[in-house]
Amino acid sequence: MDSQVSNGSGLEAAHITDLLVFGFLQSSKYNFHQELEALSQELPVEVYLDADLEDELQTDGSRASRSFYQGRIEPDSESQEEVIQNIARRLAQVGDEMDHSIQPTLVRQLAAQFRNASLSEEDRRNCLAKALDEVKTAFPRDMENEKAMLIMTLLLARNVASHAPSLLPDVFRTTVNFINQNLFAYVRNLVRNGMD
Template sequence: MEQINGSVQMECVLLYTFLEVSSDCKFKEQLQCLQSQGMVSALRGICYEAEELELQTDGNRSGHMQNGAAVFDHEVNEEVIRLIAAQLAAIGDRFDQDIKARVVNDLVQHFLNENLSAEEITQLMSEAVEGLVQAMPSDLEREKVMLVLAMLLTKKIANTMPSLLQRAFSTTVNYINRQLHNYIARLLRD
């Protein structure tokens, strides 16, 4: 699989960290393989290109805007990402029982079908998330519920069949990038 490009790096790091800090992950070894395969580039620094960072006179890197999105300091991001991922994982733990095994098993079967394109798999993931959102508490922002559900489905798919982690991971990153990129950028800014 080719390396994830910079435009989805924020989603990639958030999903990886969510999975890393989640309880009951039966696929830790496969998760480490994602990093070593280059799917998760710059895990400890998000959304910045070294040559584009501005060096301040005190030697610290400053955050700035790139393509309209905030670009953050390496040290701040690791802590912020871990904090956000832990909060989202806690919400995921609350939602865990509400996701029917049938939904996960259907997705597993789709991911096993190599005749389905990445686009078709992403659409099926989107439909699964949309279906689940309807049953979730309305006291949370819709975008937050969608984000947690997408990441939780990835975890449940990988727990069911760890060999699907790579495909589920890249599909979820693609889905999140298309549907929730601006929401995640706001989470990281706030």
């Protein structure tokens, strides 16, 4: 597996996935923004919260951008980081349409497994894989398998985090590791192509 994507700033594989998962989660309508803010400070890459989530409405009706964390990503530049954020938003939009496919009992079971402190990271990835297998029948037939797997993986993470926000750091880490092990070639191609 390549450790870098050749275009843009050449982010390392794990950082690409960090940005993608973070961007997907921040595109959520669920209430774990405080946990996302805390998580963003631990990430080794620049992240920022969406303007829709964190900007303040000014008296003239415009929005004042507040840049958080390790640096500012300029909105006019089409940096690799911004491409990844745009991909995450698009995946979240598609995911919103597929979200009904995930049963609440599956989310509760997965959250309970993540709460089990005796599980190793590998065990958590296996729990995520098993949950993903359970929702495979709900994959849209007209969507390529890798895209459906990526979106469902991200949806499972988002739903567990919304069910139990305190689990966000563990869910985030496990999701990033799972994607890097199983879907990174697809993610790398999305970034290279700017998502078809």
